[in-house]
Amino acid sequence: MLIDCDTNKSILKQLCIDKHIVFTRYFFKHRENAQFIVNPHHQVMADTMDRVFRGEITRLIINVPPGYTKTEMAVLSFIARGLAYNPDSKFIHTSYADSLALQNSLTIRDIVLSHEYQELWPLQLRKDNQSKKSWYTEQGGGVLAVASGGTITGFRAGRMVDGFSGAIVIDDPLKPDDAYSDAKRNRVNNRIMNTLKSRLAHEKVPIILIMQRLHEEDCTGFLVEGGTGEKWHHLVLPAEIEKDYVYPSAYKYGIPIKHNLEVGPLWPYKHTLPILNTMRKADPYTTSSQYDQRPSPLGGGIFKDEWWSYYNEQVPPQFEYRFITGDTAQKKAEHNDRSVFGCFGVYKNNLYIIDVVKSKWEAPELRRALVDMYNKHKHATAPIGRLRWVHIEDKASGTDLIQSLKREGMPIKDIQRNRCKVARAHDTVPYLTSGFVHLPNNAPWLSDFKDEIRKFTPMGTHKYDDQVDMFMDGVEIGLMTKGVRVGTF
Secondary structure (H helix, E strand, C coil), X not given: CCCXXXXXXXXXXXXXXXXXXXXXXXXXXXXXXXXCCCCHHHHHHHHHHXXXXXXXXXXXXXXXXXXXXXXXXXXXXXXXXXXXXXCCCEEEEEECCHHHHHHXXXXXXXXXXXXXXXXXXXXXXXXXXXXXXXXXXXXCCEEEEXXXXXXXXXCCECCCCCCCCEEEEEECCCCHHHCCCHHXXXXXXXXXXXXXXXXXXXXXXCEEEEECCCCCCCHHHHHHCCCCCCCEEEEECCCEECCCCCCCCCCCCEEECCCCCCCEECCCCCCCHHHHHHHHHHCHHHHHHHHCCCCCCCCCCCCCHHHCEEECCCCCCCCCEEEEEEECCCCCCCCCCCEEEEEEEEECCEEEEEEEEEECCCHHHHHHHHHHHHHHHHCCCCCCCEEEEEEEECCCHHHHHHHHHHHCCCCEEEECCCCCHHHHHHHHHHHHHCCCEEEECCCCCHHHHHHXXXXXCCCCCCCCCHHHHHHHHHHHHHHHHHCCCCCCC
């Protein structure tokens, strides 16, 4: 509908400036000659983009399945609206393929030149620079579009002014086929950390990353685990909204955005629950990563969530005895495993996991963590069974712990792991499926623990396995109460 009333024109102009969902719907309708089908997740995304324009968010990650209009809302409408919001705004836009970035740039330019846009904001483009790769407005704003690995010279996102003046917008920086190439992932991650950040006019200029998850160490994983040392607002929109979703504890640099969407399919118009379940059976890895936004290691996990048994930790069994197991890392480095300690209880030939603590500790901190864990459970209120032993692998930093704490009187035993992890895992499976192992119904460490156990694969494509080793040690020690000896215990 063309605007022929100055009053309506003024109202529409203000609504488009104030509300991202209004801008998106209006220009989509005129460009595509079709209605924009609004789903609740679109409103959540639009509200989040509004916060960027208001300056409330400067580092934003949105994870959403493919085909859920992420590019429409976070790239095309965002940049076109940004030029209306501030005509001298400057944007850098990247994607994994040069052709995609250039096509987005052309579409944004077409929106700006459209009759409907010009009726509201009569921006003029410079005639001397109107290529798809870079184009500018007469007011000094502009867009540079390149592939994730492309060259960026002579252009900065944003301006040295207060308020919104542009952004870096990254749309799917990694191609799905490249997800399991360490070199290609690292190249893209390092480019975000180094090249792109250096192209900001100042640190308050927003960076927006919108993508489907592809790998545990993709750009999202890299950033929310501290890749740039910055905090990132993180909007996670899986294809199925789960009731008991817990934001991963490993994402220490992520600020989860609450969306309050209803439990069930994110966009039933696209995927119903039966369709999603069929997809999970046909291709569990792709569905888990790209649709559920929960990347799983390639190769298929050994342990299944449905095998766990549970107990009410508020009314724990009167354990016959308890023990602690620990898995210690060799070095406190980004690529090393964490150290982890777990407390177990035995009751009527069943094993109960009581407590788990983990972190990347230096030697003095590691020793303090174990002593604290021991004291916490040694002095636990009776009657819940005597704490018998602390079991630690006699290797690397664990050897020093065993020697020093033995001298101080801690009842500590060394563990010798002489079999491969996969063989141990397969030996553990029957005792998990039989109901021998019990988890607490609700504990702060539970979600992360189950997630790591679930992702353990025979191909070694998982990221961490420190909790897996600690867990398998606990099962093998606990099996002694059943007269079963596994491995070298």
